[in-house]
Amino acid sequence: MTMHRYRSHRCDELRKDHVGQSIRLSGWVHRVRDHGGVLFIDLRDHYGLTQVVADPDSAAFNVAELVRSEWVIKVDGEVKARTAETANKNLPTGEIEIFARDIEILSKAEELPLPVFGEPDYPEDTRLKYRFLDLRRETLHKNIMQRTRIIADMRKRMNDAEFTEFATPILTASSPEGARDFLVPSRIHHGDFYALPQAPQQYKQLIMMSGFDRYFQIAPCFRDEDPRADRLPGEFYQLDLEMSFVEQDDILSTMEPVIRSVFEEFAEGKPVTQEFRRIAYDDAIRIYGSDKPDLRNPIEMQNVSEHFRGSGFKVFAGILDADAKNEVWAIPVKGAGSRKHCDRMNSWAQGEGQPGMGYIFWRELEGVFNAAGPIATNIGEERSEAIRNQLGLEVGDAVFFAAGDPKKFATFAGHARNKAAEEAGLIDQDRFELCWIVDFPFYEWDEDNKSVEFAHNPFSMPQGGKDALDAADTPEKQLALKAYQYDLVCNGFEIASGGIRNHLPETMVKAFEIAGLDKQTVIDRFGGLYRAFQYGAPPHGGMAAGVDRIIMLLVGAKNLREITMFPMNQQAQDLLMGAPSGVSAAQLRDLNIRVNPKKSD
Numbered sequence: 001m002t003m004h005r006y007r008s009h010r011c012d013e014l015r016k017d018h019v020g021q022s023i024r025l026s027g028w029v030h031r032v033r034d035h036g037g038v039l040f041i042d043l044r045d046h047y048g049l050t051q052v053v054a055d056p057d058s059a060a061f062n063v064a065e066l067v068r069s070e071w072v073i074k075v076d077g078e079v080k081a082r083t084a085e086t087a088n089k090n091l092p093t094g095e096i097e098i099f100a101r102d103i104e105i106l107s108k109a110e111e112l113p114l115p116v117f118g119e120p121d122y123p124e125d126t127r128l129k130y131r132f133l134d135l136r137r138e139t140l141h142k143n144i145m146q147r148t149r150i151i152a153d154m155r156k157r158m159n160d161a162e163f164t165e166f167a168t169p170i171l172t173a174s175s176p177e178g179a180r181d182f183l184v185p186s187r188i189h190h191g192d193f194y195a196l197p198q199a200p201q202q203y204k205q206l207i208m209m210s211g212f213d214r215y216f217q218i219a220p221c222f223r224d225e226d227p228r229a230d231r232l233p234g235e236f237y238q239l240d241l242e243m244s245f246v247e248q249d250d251i252l253s254t255m256e257p258v259i260r261s262v263f264e265e266f267a268e269g270k271p272v273t274q275e276f277r278r279i280a281y282d283d284a285i286r287i288y289g290s291d292k293p294d295l296r297n298p299i300e301m302q303n304v305s306e307h308f309r310g311s312g313f314k315v316f317a318g319i320l321d322a323d324a325k326n327e328v329w330a331i332p333v334k335g336a337g338s339r340k341h342c343d344r345m346n347s348w349a350q351g352e353g354q355p356g357m358g359y360i361f362w363r364e365l366e367g368v369f370n371a372a373g374p375i376a377t378n379i380g381e382e383r384s385e386a387i388r389n390q391l392g393l394e395v396g397d398a399v400f401f402a403a404g405d406p407k408k409f410a411t412f413a414g415h416a417r418n419k420a421a422e423e424a425g426l427i428d429q430d431r432f433e434l435c436w437i438v439d440f441p442f443y444e445w446d447e448d449n450k451s452v453e454f455a456h457n458p459f460s461m462p463q464g465g466k467d468a469l470d471a472a473d474t475p476e477k478q479l480a481l482k483a484y485q486y487d488l489v490c491n492g493f494e495i496a497s498g499g500i501r502n503h504l505p506e507t508m509v510k511a512f513e514i515a516g517l518d519k520q521t522v523i524d525r526f527g528g529l530y531r532a533f534q535y536g537a538p539p540h541g542g543m544a545a546g547v548d549r550i551i552m553l554l555v556g557a558k559n560l561r562e563i564t565m566f567p568m569n570q571q572a573q574d575l576l577m578g579a580p581s582g583v584s585a586a587q588l589r590d591l592n593i594r595v596n597p598k599k600s601d
Contacts, residue, residue, distance in 0.1 A: 006074055006106075012048025016095050018079045025050060025098065026074045026106065028136065029067050031117045039064045041100075043075060046141075051088075051097040052077065060100040070109035070116060070133070076102040124561070129575040131566055143563045146266065147551050151218055153265055154239055154547070157258045163216040163241060168203035170196060170220070175525065180224035182234075190592040196222035199544060201459060202529045204242040205501055208540040209532040216241040218547060226572075232548065232560045233572035239496075242542035248484050248500050251541050252278070252436055259488065259496070259545065263432050266554045270430050276488075277435040284437050286406070289414020291440075294492030295433035297421040301413060304330040304401075307387050313378040316358075319403045328403045329413055332391040333420045336398035337361035341423060342373065345400055348419055352412065360384055361398035369395060418492070432490055432553065439463070440485040443478050443514065452478050453515050459508075459529075460485045460499035461541075466507040469514065478514055488545065495550050498543020505533040 006026040014023065027045035034040075041052040041064060052075050054064035060077075067073055077098040088094030113129075114122045116136045127134040134140055155165070174181045174195035181195040197203075199221050207215045219240040225233065243251060256276050263272045277295075284291050287300045305328045308316040319326050336342070342359045349357035360376045362369055371384035391399055400420060402413040421427050442462045444455035452475055460483040462468050472478040484500035502508045508530065512522045523530050551563045561567040568574050588595065 010047040011043055011045040011050045012092055014050060014079055014093050014096050014098070016081055019081045019096060021079050022076070023079055023098065024074065024076050025052070027072070028116075029069055029071045029073060031069060032064075032067060041067065041073075041075075043073070043098075044136075048092060050093045051091075052100050053080075053097050054100045054103070058100055060103040063103040063105065064100065067103070067105065068109065070112060070136070072106040072109075074104040074106055075100050125569060125575060128561075128567065128569050131576045135565065140562065143551075143555050143557060144565055146555050147563055150262065150266055150551050150554060151237075151547060153262055154258075155218065157261055158216045158239070158241070161214070161254060161258060163214040164212065165217050166207060166212070166215050167217060168197070168200040168207075168219065172197050172203075175202075182222045182224050185591045185593055187590050198223050199238065200240050201457075202526065204240060204542060205459065205503075205529055205540065206532055208242055208244045209535070209537055213244050214241070215243075215542075219544070232564060233568045233570075236560075237547040239545040239547055240542070241544070242540060244538040244540045246500075246539065246541055248438070248486065248541065251498065251500075251543060252276075252486065255488075255496075255543060255545075256436075259434070259550075262550070263434070263490075263554065267432055270432060272432045273434040278438050279435055280439040281437055281441065281482075282439070285410050285414075289410045289412075289417055290492075291437050291487065292489045292492055292494045293414075293435070294418065294427070295435055295489075296427045296429070296431060296491060297418060298426055299331060299333060299417050299421050301329050301331050301417060302391060304328050304387055304390065307383050307390075308379065308403075311379040311383055313358075313375055316375075316401070316403050323405065325406075326404055327406050328401055329406070329409075330387065330391055331400040331402070331413065331417050331420055332393055333398050333400065333424050334393075334426065335396060336420060336424045337363060337396040338398075339372070342398055342400075344423060345416070345420060349416065352415065354412065357416065358401040358403075359398055360387065362388060362393060362395050364395045375401070434488065434490045437487045437489055438485075439482045440487075441479065442481040442483040442485075442511075445475070445479060451516055456483060456485045457497070457499050458512065458515070459501050461502045461507070462511060466504065466510055469507065469510045472514070484541070486543070488543070490550075490553055493549055493553065494546075495553070496543050496545035498541065500539070500541035503533060503537040503539055505530060508533065 003024050006024070008024045011025055011027050025043055027043045030042035030044040030049060032039060032041050037056055039054045039061065041054070043050050043052050054061045075098060077100040079096050080099050082095055082097055112133065114126050114133055116133060119137050119139060135144065158165070171184060171194040174183065174193060175198065179198055181198065184194040184196065186192045186194060200217070200219050204215055217240050219238050220235055221238055222235050241255070243254070260272060260274070260276070281291055284293055289301060305320055308328050309320050311317050316328050320328065338361065342361055345359065346357045358375045360371050360373045362371055364370065369385070369388065371381065371388065376384045387399065393399060400416060402409045402416065441455045442460070443452045446453045463482045463484060468481055472481055486498055487494050488496035502511060509519045509522055513519070548560050548563060552560055555563060557563050566574070566576060573579070
């Protein structure tokens with residue numbers, strides 16, 4: 001039987017039961033070791049690694065002396081068993097090695113700009129410019145393969161839930177809402193532009209208008225945004241879905257088992273939340289200081305304003321007297337009851353631009369609770385004890401305070417909650433805690449323009465429908481409106497967002513009018529969707545889950561570039577392909593475009 005030109009087996013396949021067989025392997029030279037004149041070559045392919053041995057008596061030895069890291073070679077040889085002392089229990093092929101009879105060099109590698117073996121930290125721009133080498137490294141290679149498995153699992157579970165995958169257009173119309181669009185000039189229609197979709201939002205709603213019932217796709221989305229660790233520049237992928245004839249509970253109860261199952265499949269034994277809590281947005285802000293709370297953190301903030309009214313601590317008492325909306329919030333922390341711990345939190349707060357962070361901590365003095373710290377001294381024993389009882393704290397615990405208008409300090413309090421938990425070691429890193437955040441505000445106040453604008457997705461249905469919109473005749477009432485809008489949060493990251501859609505044209509027009517857009521503007525900007533609503537629109541809703549963020553969480557990566565095959569750098573540049581780049585004068589003439597030279601500063 002003729003052997004294949006390049007391999008009879010993969011580099012992960014050979015075991016003890018292959019001993020004595022003549023085989024052929026091809027792959028990359030992972031590393032070469034010289035042990036007293038005997039050469040050991042670790043040969044690597046996509047699947048795994050096998051040890052190859054060439055001794056001076058082998059006909060392959062002269063070639064083996066030449067090879068270097070990342071050369072591509074073909075090896076013919078015999079499978080032999082390793083001794084018990086030399087077996088590598090950490091390698092699937094660790095009980096065997098290949099005695100090389102012949103080695104053929106298939107291609108050589110120049111001196112490497114970054115190492116593949118060992119995976120030391122290396123400058124990111126070098127890693128991205130030579131991404132094809134970076135992708136050979138074990139951790140990144142493993143992450144990319146895990147990404148494909150997770151996406152395949154998502155597809156299977158969506159198919160099992162009777163969703164149908166449809167592809168939506170990549171070239172579409174520009175939408176001024178949300179982030180900046182990537183624009184594509186039209187050659188045929190001079191002066192007009194396509195846009196790459198920020199999300200398939202309107203298309204997936206139109207699919208529901210078209211009579212399809214359950215849609216999904218692993219959708220590419222394009223946004224001209226500044227990059228962050230949890231958001232790539234340029235493009236990202238989401239598990240996009242829409243359902244007809246549903247209410248909010250239908251979507252949450254349909255998608256919760258899908259998302260939970262994906263996490264359980266790839267959590268490598270880490271606990272995953274079984275019943276996702278549903279937390280109202282206002283409660284999330286009040287208790288956690290965030291609409292994406294990390295529920296691995298057990299700290300729950302409480303309002304302790306009444307203990308400070310008329311107290312001897314004039315700073316907080318004065319804040320409460322100054323304005324009826326002002327409050328004092330407590331951040332209770334188990335095990336943080338030492339002056340050293342409290343001083344670290346105070347220093348951290350000052351680093352965040354705050355004057356400091358008030359605190360009380362409890363110790364035992366002569367067999368009784370003793371409240372320590374400047375605030376305890378000022379408010380006295382009785383009020384300090386009342387605070388301790390309300391918060392359920394004991395000896396060795398502490399509480400930190402934030403005071404003022406909650407709308408202004410809630411975000412800082414949320415950061416303090418996280419910092420305090422980290423300092424006290426309260427966060428279990430080896431679990432996935434998921435929850436739904438519901439009842440988002442429909443509108444928010446734009447301080448720059450002194451106007452009401454959409455807080456989230458403008459296509460969501462306001463709770464109460466058009467009647468609620470009609471009754472909201474002042475900015476105060478408008479800002480009090482809630483939406484059928486929800487987010488899915490895991491370990492402090494928003495991993496999905498969705499809502500019940502506004503499917504009635506008159507309700508859609510009214511919602512946009514409150515946000516400052518008249519009917520004609522709505523028709524001009526969202527004509528396809530508005531037109532579809534005139535011809536029998538089913539009640540519908542959906543969501544989109546961030547594929548990249550879910551994968552990042554599951555593989556334990558700190559950065560989305562660690563789970564993406566060919567990402568851009570922080571300046572939104574593709575260093576491997578050299579994008580963005582200039583184009584020829586002829587291409588610009590075809591598009592009827594002239595580029596203005598950038599003015600020097």
